[in-house]
Each structure stands twice: as structure tokens, then as C-alpha cells.
Amino acid sequence: MQKLKLNEVRQGRTRCTECPIRQKALFQVIADEYLAEAEQRRVGQYRLAARHPLYQEGAPASMAYTLFDGWLLLYRTHSDGSRQGLRVALPGDFVGYAALDDTCYSHSAMAITDITVCGFRQADLHAIIDHDLDIARQITNIQARYLAICESNVLGLGRKSAEQRIAFTIAELHHRLKALDMLHGDGSEMPFPLTQEMLGELTGLTPVHTNRVLRKLRNDGVLVSERQRIVVNDHARLVEIGEFQPDPAG
């Protein structure tokens, strides 16, 4: 596991309005409200290269982010150095929020691909929340949704087999990418920038076993997995194996 440089890689800083994804962003309301002040508060849009950390668990949680472009992996580090994935953030997702002042991040975030994020100071967010009920509710809802996802992960890791967890994870990503109109071709082809090691981190498996499960899904004709891409041949089976339900799990 290589050491990654800290956020030295941030380059550029352009106005949030230039981001095309913005219209779809879950967190659009805050982006809108905040826009007027964004420039003068020196909070704006950042770019971060793939494989670099956005923030790290244990560090003071000074900023939260809306992901505008790219894929982001949220994970928590075990004492032996291994990592447990918590969630993949996709464009529009709001990450790194801490409810209290002077808190530390509970997890780390690493860019899977090159990403573009819009940063907010936590302190500013708290101030906004106190003023604006709609935004307060929206943030609360986002947190509640994330909590439900987290509970689903607990259920999956505790009760499901490796194959079920892999299938669930892929099915869930397929579902979310579809909602973001990020599928290719006839809709069965999805971009998949995660390495098998990352997929293993998300599902609590070693890279080797992740590979074996993928091979089985491939042999069973459920999907085709290549670098950077997965083609879902038998979507019904994938959903069935993973027991994926679009709504309740988030």
C-alpha cells in the first residue's frame, strides 16, 4: 500500500457554476445559496488527481464537499492497515459533513478517478443551517440516507456471502449510474474505475477472492468485467443474487 501525498495536488479553482453536473446535484440547493459568498470566502471548486486523498479520518473536519465530477471512495482504516470501504460517492453526492464543530472525520475519502469537488467550510455550513430550515432538512436527509446505506452494509457484511455482496455492490452502482445517466451503450455497460482491490475493500474481501467471485459471475454469464468497465449481461440475475432493492437501501 503506497503512501499517498496529501492534498498537494489541488489545482485550479474555478466557479462552481461552470460544472455541468450541478443541475443534478443532490446538494444543489446549498450550492445555489452559497454561490454568492463562495468567492469571497475562498471556498470553491477543487480538482484532485486519482488515488489522492480528499480528507483523512482523525484529521479535523474543516471542510465538507459536494462531488461534482468523478468517483470517490469513502473508507475506514483498520489497525493492521487494511481498509474497509464504506461507500462510493458519485457526482452529486455530499461528503465529509460533520455535525459538530471541532470534530474529526470519522472516515477517509480517496479519489478513485480524477475528481472535481466544491468545498464548504463546516463552520459556514453550520451557520447556514441555523438560518435556513430547508437546507437544514436537506442535510439531515442526506445524513439519514447515508445512515440507511451504512445499515445495509452492516447487514450485508454480517449475513451475505461474498458473491451476494459483490453482486449487490455492482447492482447498486449500476442503479445509481443509471439515475445519473452515466451508463453507456444500451444501458448494460457501465464505467467501472474501481480496481478489484477497491471492490474487495467495499465488500470485506481480499483482492484474490474478489477476483474469484468475479470469475464465477463471468462464467455464469451474469456480467463481463474488464478494466474500467463492466457489462451487465443478466441484470435480473445480478439483482437477484445481490438481493438488491432500489429504494429502501438508498
Added chain:
Amino acid sequence: MQKLKLNEVRQGRTRCTECPIRQKALFQVIADEYLAEAEQRRVGQYRLAARHPLYQEGAPASMAYTLFDGWLLLYRTHSDGSRQGLRVALPGDFVGYAALDDTCYSHSAMAITDITVCGFRQADLHAIIDHDLDIARQITNIQARYLAICESNVLGLGRKSAEQRIAFTIAELHHRLKALDMLHGDGSEMPFPLTQEMLGELTGLTPVHTNRVLRKLRNDGVLVSERQRIVVNDHARLVEIGEFQPDPAG
């Protein structure tokens, strides 16, 4: 797995003020604020017998509860009927809150022991939150803490061994019971109303393997486990095995 009767068992309904635990309740502020209206809104204190459900996943989330007395198990049900424990709630804990109107519970709650709870209508809570910033913050903090616990569970289930997870769970409960002054004797003796099956549900293990792990901890002199009771002989080892850290995990 036997079928449990629904909340038919609720008996009595007395004023919240009679509960001695109240002074320590995390959720005391709301209890205070809410007290004046509690009676007229027909929201008050319930009793529920051990092994009976307080609420169930998928049902409309009409109420949230502060646990005044007893132990409560939060869990989520897998499609095969097995259950994955999410958390044990102890006196003072606030459970069942849903951020949105017209939501369903994401998980179920079952009384481990006989319990006493103080119920709040979700709609009323939402109204209170909109009026009172302090309470809004407090609920948000409770949710944030629960989220951190949930992330810890994901890490544990994904990366830790059975022995580590059991040790962690016991160490965590020991820590929380100590804070509530619910330990017996010299502080090494803790009440433990969970069955081994429930402990297995929390740690993602079968009852049989849970038993084997407990035997090992017993043979290694770490603890003594009996029905309804655990004596922690070697607290340092327990914490070390489970990699339990009091603060960050909640």
C-alpha cells in the same frame, strides 16, 4: 425463530417524570421541553415485556423513543430470516428517529429485557426541531454518533476476526455500562441479558461459533460468561483483543 406478538403487551402509562434515569438521559433536553405537552398529546411512557418488538423495519415510522430502562436490540432482517444486529440501546439512548415525514423504519427494535420507553410522535419532533435550534443540534448529534457507530460496525464486520468482534462488543458494552453506573461489584462484573444468539447477531456469527469464541475467551482467562452476567477478569486484554477505543467509536 418464534413469532413474537405485536405491541399488545404495552401496559400502563405514567408520567415521564417518574423515571429516575431521566436525569442521565442523553435526550433529557427534549424530555424536558416536551414534558408540558406530553400528557395532552397522549404521548407518554410505555412498558414493554422482554422479547417483544418496539417497532419493525418497513413499518411507517410514527414514533421515536427514549429508552428509560432496560436493554433494547436494534437489528435488521435478512431475506433468509436471519437477523443482523446493529446496536444495543441502553437507558438514555434515543432510537427510532426518522428524519423525514412518511418514512418507514430502516431497522427493527426488540426488547432484550423488560423495558420502559418514553414515546414521541415523529411529526411533533419535527415541529419541535423547526422551532428549537438546540434540540435540532442535539438530535443531529445523536444521529451523527449513531452513524459513527454504524461505520465502526462496518469496519469490524469487514475486517475483524470473530474473536475481535466479540471482544469489541463486550468491551463497548462494558464501557457504556460503566458510564451509566450499571456495573456490579468491583466494576468487573456486568449484567448481560443478551443470549449468545443475540451476541452472534450483533457480531455476524452463528450462535454455535459465538459459543466457541466465548469458550476461548473463558479458557484464556479474559472473562467469565454466565447466563445474564459476564465478569471481565482481564480488561486490558479484552480491550486489546477487540481493539476497542472509547472515544471515536462512540
Added chain:
DNA sequence: CGGGTATTTGACGACTGTCAACGCCAGTGG
């Protein structure tokens, strides 16, 4: 082309689940 990273595969072993049986205990009813 060369070097590093990711994927793939096989052999082996450890951890955990499954199945089955038995013992213990508390509560119940005769």
C-alpha cells in the same frame, strides 16, 4: 522496451458455518 501495477490462477490452510446431540436450567402443571 522496461518497470510498475493490476489481474489471474493454483495449492493449501484457517476460520467459520452446518448438523446433530446432549445437558442444564427455569417455569409449569399435575
Added chain:
DNA sequence: CCACTGGCGTTGACAGTCGTCAAATACCCG
């Protein structure tokens, strides 16, 4: 008081999933 009963805890034998170790191959990028 005692036998009965059901739930829980305990144990052993066995099987299967998954991790570990090691090596080979494929891919990407300079």
C-alpha cells in the same frame, strides 16, 4: 414434590467459504 417441557448453552465431527502465499500473466505509461 416431581415429571415434563421448552429454551438456551455446550460440544464434536464435518464441510465449505474465504484468506494466504506464491507465481505467472496482462496491462498501462513513460
